[in-house]
Amino acid sequence: MSDRKNLYETIGGAAKLEELVDRFYDLMALEEAFKDLRALHSEDLSNSRDKLKLFLSGWIGGPDVYSPKHGHPMLRARHLPFKIGLKERNQWLACMYRAIEDCGIDSQIGAQLEESFFNTADWMRNQPN
Template sequence: ELVDRFYDLMALEEPFAELRAMHSEDLSSSRDKLKLFLSGWLGGPDVYSPKYGHPMLRARHLPFKIGLKERNQWLACMYRAMEDCGIDGQIGAQLEESFFNTADWMRNQAN
C-alpha cells in the first residue's frame, strides 16, 4: 500500500513532477523493485536480491542528479504516502529517520 501510494502521488501531484520525470513512463517496474527492496530493508524476507541482485542503491542511482532538492522531493513524497497510509507514531518516526538517512546518503550532488 505504501509503495503504491508513493508512486501514485509522484504521478499525480505537481510538487513531485521533477521526481516523476526521473522515472520511466511505466512505473510498474519501479513499484515492484521498491516493494521487494523494502521487504528486506524493513526486516522481512530478502525477496529483492534473488530477483534483481544486490541492491547497490548508490550505484543504481548514480545516473541521476540527486541533490538536496531531489532528496527533499523524494522524502516529501514518501512522508506524504506514509501519512496517507496511516503510518505514524513511533513506527512512523523511525521510518522517517531511516528514510531520511538513506535518501541523504543517496545524494551525489553537493547542493
C-alpha cells in the first residue's frame, strides 16, 4: 500500500489527478483517434469524469472517495455492458498515456502508471479482439 500512497502523493495528489482525468476526457472528446472510445460514453462526460477521479484517487493510493459514494467499484462488472476489445483497450490506453505526458507527470512515475493502467485495461476486455 505504501507504494501506491507514494504514487498518489508523488504525482501531486488530488489537483494533479483532476488535471490528468480532465485532460484524458478532453482528448477523448477532441481527437479523432479516440472516436470509438468516445462513442462508448454518454454525450455529457461530466459523470464519467467525476467517477474516474473518485476511483483513481483510491486506486493509486489516495483517499478512497469512490466506494463511500458509489459502493464497491466492481470495475469489470460495471463495464460488461460495453464492448471492450483490443481496439477500445488500445484507444483508452493511448488517450491516458497522452494525458500523462501532457500533464507533465515525471516519466518514471508515468511508466508506473502506464503499466498499472495497461494491466487493468487488458483485464477489462470482454471481447476476444
